[in-house]
Amino acid sequence: MNEVVIKTDKLTKRFGDFTAVDNITFDVSQSEIFGFLGANGAGKTTAMRMLCGLSTPTSGDAIIAGFDVYNQTENIKKNIGYMSQKFSLYEDLTVIENIHLFGGIYGLDNYQLKNKTDELIEKLGLQGERNKLVASLPLGWKQKLAFSVAILHQPKIVFLDEPTGGVDPITRRQFWKLIYDAANQGITIFVTTHYMDEAEYCNRVSIMVDGKIEALDTPVKLKQMFSAKSMDDVFLRLARKAQRTSD
Amino acid sequence: MAIISVENISKKYTDIQALDNVSFQVNEGELYGMIGADGAGKTSLFRILTTLMLADKGKAKVNGWDVVKDYKKIRNSIGYMPGRFSLYQDLTVEENLHFFATLFNISVKKNYDLIQDIYIHIEPFKTRLAGKLSGGMKQKLALCCALIHRPSVLFLDEPTTGVDVVSRKEFWEMLCKLKKQGITILVSTPYMDEATLCDRITLIQSGKILSIDTPQGIIKHYPDSMYGLKSSNMNMLIYDMQKAENIKSCFAFGEYLHLSFQNDNEAARDELRNYLTEQGHQNIELKQIMPNIEDCFIKLMEK
Structure with a gap:
């Protein structure tokens, strides 16, 4: 059995009398691709912010990459990578500048930076774009570059918040190939998506409804459990029960 | 109008x-x-x-x-x-x-x-x-x-x-x-x-x-017959399919891989099953399926 890299126990976050995340308990192992699904407003972003050490829980516990979410948040940040659809790279910096900036923030030294940069440029086939502004790259390339930058420092876990939104179907599949490669290298993938076919690519999937985790299992077992044909059906059945409507 | x-x-x-x-x-x-x-x-x-x-x-x-x-x-x-x-x-x-x-x-x-x-x-x-x-x-x-x-x-x-x-x-x-x-x-x-x-x-x-x-x-108007393929180890299946012969296109699509053959006949399908069995795959399922819009979009993009 692989080492547990995310462990939460009754993790809860309240804003005033609103419970955004309500007693969630789950484990994620090393190298696992873990799909974190839920309707808009179910509490996914709040939960993710706690797991990344950006928001202090109201109660409950969580250990991320061996560190505590209450008082070891700086260690957590050094051991994770993060990318989202909304913010990933600086558009007004070149490809190389972005790699150097993020590599530097993640603590790589100059020697490592040089090697990693060349390796990355070659892997993504961006030789001709090294010195171009990120703003000029097609969205799919940006997202592939952003993901590669987020795992440049070989983190234990990478958090991906809707990484493939709006990306064309071929690039979306190339992106998932990068995810598989990273998982095979031992990096744990924690990913949210609105594409239900992508839920099938995860080893396990959790579905959040109104701040609680309503289901957590492999896609095959979830479909059996709900006698559903697809993950789409499973999701609809659970999410339709939701009472709350606010984000 | x-x-x-x-x-x-x-x-x-x-x-x-x-x-x-x-x-x-x-x-x-x-x-x-x-x-x-x-x-x-x-x-x-x-x-x-x-x-x-x-x-x-x-x-x-x-x-x-x-x-x-x-x-x-x-x-x-x-x-x-x-x-x-x-x-x-x-x-x-x-x-x-x-x-x-x-x-x-x-x-x-x-x-x-x-x-x-x-x-x-x-x-x-x-x-x-x-x-x-x-x-x-x-x-x-x-x-x-x-x-x-x-x-x-x-x-x-x-x-x-x-x-x-x-x-x-x-x-x-x-x-x-x-x-x-x-x-x-x-x-x-x-x-x-x-x-x-x-x-x-x-x-x-x-x-x-x-x-x-x-x-x-x-x-x-999708030009080829499309098949859905899965096995117990989907992760390896994607890699092994890159080395398979007689394959026109193959990509992940939710629970299954979607693929089409260069030359599509019963023998080709048997050959693929045999090849995958040799690679150690179990519970191989290969069935003809209807393509969907995303399959068609990918096909048109590849042109």
Whole structure:
């Protein structure tokens, strides 16, 4: 059995009398691709912010990459990578500048930076774009570059918040190939998506409804459990029960 | 009768060809989909048709009016919901609705019947600031504001992007109801699964039209037999399939891989099963399946 890299126990976050995340308990192992699904407003972003050490829980516990979410948040940040659809790279910096900036923030030294940069440029086939502004790259390339930058420092876990939104179907599949490669290298993938076919690519999937985790299992077992044909059906059945409507 | 007609429209931004000689027509009462990823040119096209931007070349008409000469008439007869939330965040739900009705010189009451089914979902929050609404509710309010003057044509630019599966489903149910009221709808989306809910669709990529047809028509024209493939180890299956022979295309698609053969016959299928068994795969399932719109889109992109 692989080492547990995310462990939460009754993790809860309240804003005033609103419970955004309500007693969630789950484990994620090393190298696992873990799909974190839920309707808009179910509490996914709040939960993710706690797991990344950006928001202090109201109660409950969580250990991320061996560190505590209450008082070891700086260690957590050094051991994770993060990318989202909304913010990933600086558009007004070149490809190389972005790699150097993020590599530097993640603590790589100059020697490592040089090697990693060349390796990355070659892997993504961006030789001709090294010195171009990120703003000029097609969205799919940006997202592939952003993901590669987020795992440049070989983190234990990478958090991906809707990484493939709006990306064309071929690039979306190339992106998932990068995810598989990273998982095979031992990096744990924690990913949210609105594409239900992508839920099938995860080893396990959790579905959040109104701040609680309503289901957590492999896609095959979830479909059996709900006698559903697809993950789409499973999701609809659970999410339709939701009472709350606010984000 | 064509309510929207687009003839050889092109648009270039410095070094990006956003639209490249695009032509199509939307008939009265149609629910018509523009299906494509980010950067396909969908928004540029919407901005040209709603008279907010000029094309470099080509002609376009809405309701028989020219988008350049008759822009004022067009603006009075269409509803437009841009991709980015564009209502006043510092006005309440109710205030936004009244504001947009007033712009068209009518009262909310006059056309309330048209928006009633949608507005009822957000009415409990009518005194809330629009900026404080959730994604799904913002989208419903924006649709109400685009409809309040009873337009004959509705332009919806990516109304469901970033919206969860449940809200997406509800939104499409609303569109089907509006269509029944006789409103012509042009809607864009990056979600291929929504294409099947349209009467006709245009598949668009990098400013060029890949195909125009009914969803069923596009699927029918898929040139190869398509198979679904899975085994107990999907992770390895993708890698092993890269080395398999006689494969025309193969990519991941949810629970299965979708593939087609160079030479498709019983022997080829047996050979593939044997090869995968040799590679150590168990519980191999290979079955013929119907391609879907996303399969067709990938095929057209590869050309």
